[in-house]
Amino acid sequence: MSNRKVLVADDEAHIVHVVAMKLRNNGFDVITADNGAEAYELCCEEKPDVIITDYQMPQMTGIELVKKLRSTPELEHIPVIILTARGFAIEDEQKEKLNIAECLSKPFSPKELLSHVENVLQSSAMR
Amino acid sequence: MTNKKQYILPAGLGLIGLLAAAAIPAGGTGVFEVLLIIAAVGVTAYIGWFTFIDRKFLLAQFEGLKNDYKGQREKASQCVKETKDLRLQVQLLKRQKRNTEAIIYSISDAVIVTDANDRLLMANEPAGVLFGFDLEKAALKLLDELVSKNELIKLITSSRKSKARHIKHELIFDSAENPLVYNCTISCIYDDEDEVCGTVAVLHDITREKEISQMKNDFVSHVSHELKTPLASITAYSEMLVDGEANDEKTRNEFYSIIQNQAQRLNRLIEDILNISRIESGLIKVNKEALSTALVVRDAVQMIKGYAIEKDITVEDQTSIVFDQVVADKDMISQVVINLLSNAVKYTPNGGKVTVNSEVDESEGVARVTVTDTGVGIPSDDLLKVFDKFYRVKANNKCAKGTGLGLNLVKQIIEKVHNGRVFVASEIGKGSSFGFELPLAAMEKSFAG
Incomplete structure (x- = not known):
């Protein structure tokens, strides 16, 4: 079975670097983007199994990215984990409507993020 | 008889x-x-x-x-005697009326006084301007002939009918530029039988307060985001080190270095916030000395070059060195130039150009530093506000992150601490020029003398 592919999108290079390293160390394939528009293009090309995206990014925010994914038939099912430095940015209603799997506040623990990725992949495999 | x-x-x-x-x-x-x-x-x-x-x-x-x-x-x-008394009373009433009018006219808020039939008894100039009626022709006319804001007429009528002492309500007036927000207080006037014989409506413009409140909310949101971002890196890399995820010495050293840089970034942000607060409260320590803005510019350009190279942006320093032309705090002026340069790099697309020039304008008696970029530019409506605290240009929000503090700090340092002047010019899509002028040392001495 091939490695699961995760897309990490954040305009903070250090965050992308640390998340990618944690995931790679635990057997994931990782692709990265530093803005929403690039992340969307990568999704179309690479069809990742899960997406981890920052909320506030230039060109296209995390939420705008999710909205665009949900309106693209071949990408609408991809589970998304949002990282946000704004504690109150996402309402539960919006989270449900856009089918956002998890919303984690920065600062976050890479260990916890990894376990969320594993849980999300497990529950999406069960569907 | x-x-x-x-x-x-x-x-x-x-x-x-x-x-x-x-x-x-x-x-x-x-x-x-x-x-x-x-x-x-x-x-x-x-x-x-x-x-x-x-x-x-x-x-x-x-x-x-x-x-x-x-x-x-x-x-x-x-x-x-009675005629005299009556004349005096008439004079007294006229004077009282004049005084009441003078009081109402002197109020900067819009004031409208109506009678029991909702006819206009008195109004001041701000009310005339706000509702667009001629004060001299408006007396005793029905309010709905003068005021197109139905919401206000309804409020006055319902306030009069309910006999409530005061009613407060927020009214939004659509204007050509931004909507204006008014806090409207309607108070009833009672006669000897305690019946309502009229109302007074006072409309206080709270547009600015609303904007400041919104700016403060945005500021808290931005600052928390800005503080949390380096903190997120510090937390994540520390955890990786603790958990032994950095396998070799090179990776560990890289992690240490990232943690250190992010801690410094956090500190700079906190310093910016504190500096603005200190300058505003007059508590900052200023060490003024004779210095050359050209030398400060040269050092700042060296510091910013690393950041500019990441974006493939060239930074050109057109300054010729002139010594000791101003008396200023070196660290502060250095921070001003770095802020202007880093903004120019931040808002210029990859491959662009930033030019910096420092000159002495003897006719104006100033040393002038100008930073010009080939960046996204700033809409003209925003130009006057870019130096306001917490203000961020909405159209350029997506280009780069920021707190809206950098340019305010520049303005505070130049104008409040050094008695200078900041300026800005911009054209959308072509770029912006930000700069400042400081009085020449010779001028400062002659002023002091």
Whole structure:
């Protein structure tokens, strides 16, 4: 079975670097983007199994990215984990409507993020 | 008044006199003389009595007339006094009216006074401007003929009907630029029977307060985001080190270095916030010395080059070195130049160019530093506000992160601490020029002297 592919999108290079390293160390394939528009293009090309995206990014925010994914038939099912430095940015209603799997506040623990990725992949495999 | 009694006696005596006169030709002597004497005595007595009685009568009449005259005179003077009082009262009321008008006219808020039938009794100029009516022609007109804001008319009517002492409501007026927000307070005026005989509406412009409140909310949101971002890196890399995820020495060193840089970034942000606060409260320590802005610019360009290279942006320093032209705090001016340069790099697309120039303008008596970029530019509506604290250009929000503090700090340092001036010019899609002027050292000395 091939490695699961995760897309990490954040305009903070250090965050992308640390998340990618944690995931790679635990057997994931990782692709990265530093803005929403690039992340969307990568999704179309690479069809990742899960997406981890920052909320506030230039060109296209995390939420705008999710909205665009949900309106693209071949990408609408991809589970998304949002990282946000704004504690109150996402309402539960919006989270449900856009089918956002998890919303984690920065600062976050890479260990916890990894376990969320594993849980999300497990529950999406069960569907 | 005629007293008939007073004619009886002279008439009687006259008759006796006539009889005596008639008796003379008859040859009667004794009777005639007696009668004549009686008549003479009688007439004399009468004249004396009549004179006395009539005088009394006349005196009484005179006294009566005198009293009448006195009464009339008193009445007249009473009338004069009352007229004077009324005139005074009218003057007093006119003065009170003028005072009330002066008070209402002096209020900078829009004030509208209406009667029990919702007719306009009084309004001040801000009200005329806000609702677009002519104050001189507006008196006693129905409010709905003057004011197109139905919401306000409804509020005034319902306030009058409910007899509530005060009603407060926020009203939004759509204007050509931004919507204006007014805090509207309507108070009822009561007569002696405690019935509402009118209302006073006061409209206070709270647009600026609303903007500041929004800016503060945005600021908290931005600052928390800005603080959390380096903190997120520090937390994540520390955890990786603790968990032994950095496998080799090189990776560990890289992680240490990232943690250190992010901690410094966090500290710079906190320093920016504190510096603005210190300058505003006048608590900052300023170390002014003779220095060359050109040298400060040269050092700042060296510091920013690393960041510019990441974005493939060239930074060109066109400055020729002139020594000691200003008296300023070196660290602060250095921070100003770095802020302007890093903004220029931040808002310029990859491959662009940033030019910096420092010159001495002797005719103006200033040293001028200008940072020009080939960046995204700033909409003209935002240009005046870019130096405001927490203000961020919405159209450029997506280009780069920021707190809206950097340019405010520049303005505070240049204008408040160094008595200089900041300036900006921009064209959308072509780029922006930010800069500042500081008084030349020679000018400062001559001012001081």
